[in-house]
Amino acid sequence: MTLIPRARAQHPLAYAPGYKTSVPRSPKLALISMPATPTEDTGPVFGQSMLGELDNNLVLNLTGDPAIGERVLVHGRVLDQSGRGVPGALVEVWQANAGGRYRHKKDGYLAPLDPNFGGCGRAITGEAGTYQFLTIKPGAYPWPNGPNDWRPAHIHFSVFGHAFGQRLITQMYFEGDPLIPRCPIVNTIPDQSAIDRLVAPLDMNGSKPHDFLAYKFDIVLRGTRQTLFENKKEGM
Amino acid sequence: MVQKLDTLEETPSQTAGPYVHIGATPNFAGIGGIYPEDLGLKPFPDDAEGERITIRGIVHDGTGTPMRDVLVESWQANADGQYGPGTQGWARLPADQENGIWTLETIKPGAVGAMAPHIALWIVSRGINIGLQTRIYFDGDDLSADPVLARVEHRNRLPTLIAKSDGPGSWRFDIHLQGDAETIFFDM
Numbered sequence: 001m002t003l004i005p006r007a008r009a010q011h012p013l014a015y016a017p018g019y020k021t022s023v024p025r026s027p028k029l030a031l032i033s034m035p036a037t038p039t040e041d042t043g044p045v046f047g048q049s050m051l052g053e054l055d056n057n058l059v060l061n062l063t064g065d066p067a068i069g070e071r072v073l074v075h076g077r078v079l080d081q082s083g084r085g086v087p088g089a090l091v092e093v094w095q096a097n098a099g100g101r102y103r104h105k106k107d108g109y110l111a112p113l114d115p116n117f118g119g120c121g122r123a124i125t126g127e128a129g130t131y132q133f134l135t136i137k138p139g140a141y142p143w144p145n146g147p148n149d150w151r152p153a154h155i156h157f158s159v160f161g162h163a164f165g166q167r168l169i170t171q172m173y174f175e176g177d178p179l180i181p182r183c184p185i186v187n188t189i190p191d192q193s194a195i196d197r198l199v200a201p202l203d204m205n206g207s208k209p210h211d212f213l214a215y216k217f218d219i220v221l222r223g224t225r226q227t228l229f230e231n232k233k234e235g236m
Numbered sequence: 237m238v239q240k241l242d243t244l245e246e247t248p249s250q251t252a253g254p255y256v257h258i259g260a261t262p263n264f265a266g267i268g269g270i271y272p273e274d275l276g277l278k279p280f281p282d283d284a285e286g287e288r289i290t291i292r293g294i295v296h297d298g299t300g301t302p303m304r305d306v307l308v309e310s311w312q313a314n315a316d317g318q319y320g321p322g323t324q325g326w327a328r329l330p331a332d333q334e335n336g337i338w339t340l341e342t343i344k345p346g347a348v349g350a351m352a353p354h355i356a357l358w359i360v361s362r363g364i365n366i367g368l369q370t371r372i373y374f375d376g377d378d379l380s381a382d383p384v385l386a387r388v389e390h391r392n393r394l395p396t397l398i399a400k401s402d403g404p405g406s407w408r409f410d411i412h413l414q415g416d417a418e419t420i421f422f423d424m
């Protein structure tokens with residue numbers, strides 16, 4: 001794995017006062033930059049055998065009875081910066097239920113819990129870097145920041161490629177949501193084209209009539225530098 | 237105009253939010269019955285070679301308050317300085333929800349090439365917009381030839397990367413996001 005230096009301008013600012021909690025939780029001093037070492041270039045290897053059959057089915061994975069809400073398939077590929085699929089990546093998701101409530105003791109929003117919705121799922125990408133989750137579309141929810149801030153519907157993603165230095169947590173948004181441009185967390189990202197890359201388009205061809213709609217969300221991880229003079233295949 | 241480069245941009249980070257434990261360690265978060273156990277419970281099997289150590293720490297925000305909703309991940313070499321196999325060397329360290337202490341029960345890593353024994357940490361939580369990378373080194377080891385530490389200009393900050401022994405096999409490593417003792421974070 002050859003890690004490409006992070007293009008920090010594509011990422012949120014650490015200190016983004018519109019998102020108040022970032023004020024005391026952002027380092028004040030500059031990060032110390034240097035090339036990745038073997039510690040960042042390596043990482044744990046996850047296997048399909050770690051997963052259960054319903055791990056990527058959030059509709060059913062808590063009780064076996066279906067959760068309430070708009071049924072959606074979220075699918076896509078995990079890619080490296082050369083555009084190659086990353087197989088064997090661990091993709092973990094968590095989200096609120098259809099009413100915008102998390103199954104967490106700290107979430108006191110008045111929307112009710114769904115007895116059949118846990119809110120987490122995980123998958124390991126296939127040969128071409130593909131993954132998919134069947135879930136319900138999460139609801140928007142209010143949060144304490146400004147006097148009337150609401151999160152757009154979103155799914156949290158944690159992605160683990162082949163290297164510890166690729167580690168990424170992000171959020172996926174849904175095409176057409178008017179709350180996206182109003183969200184202080186979205187707006188921690190200064191670059192609009194970078195924000196756009198977090199918005200999953202509706203994918204009618206991936207949907208299943210009378211069953212679920214589909215949204216496509218590709219994720220790009222750091223690496224690999226494609227070198228002209230390198231004949232050997234990656235990982236060999 | 238010029239041709240477009242073929243290189244893709246990395247997907248932007250977003251904060252892990254307050255409920256990262258639902259996704260990463262659901263059993264710890266009180267959501268049982270979906271996964272038999274959480275991933276990253278321990279970095280090495282019980283019979284792994286090496287000196288058993290325990291490292292404890294707190295991540296403090298800029299007001300000095302312990303961050304009780306933080307998730308730390310660790311990645312390290314084994315006692316011989318080798319990475320892997322499988323998931324060996326990797327662990328997830330959710331902070332205690334009452335006092336914010338995270339605990340890593342592991343083996344002391346060996347040196348990796350010219351690098352002194354160290355454990356890489358990746359820190360995410362609500363309010364952290366992009367995960368923070370830092371390292372644990374160990375007090376008493378010879379750190380003089382470590383190429384990463386050599387790149388740190390402000391030598392007075394180096395102690396923020398060095399765990400202190402607080403008993404046999406027991407180490408303390410606190411992290412400060414801001415303030416006089418702000419921990420060194422890397423972009424590497």
Ligand SMILES: [Fe+3]
Binds near residue numbers: 096154
């Ligand atoms: Fe959320």
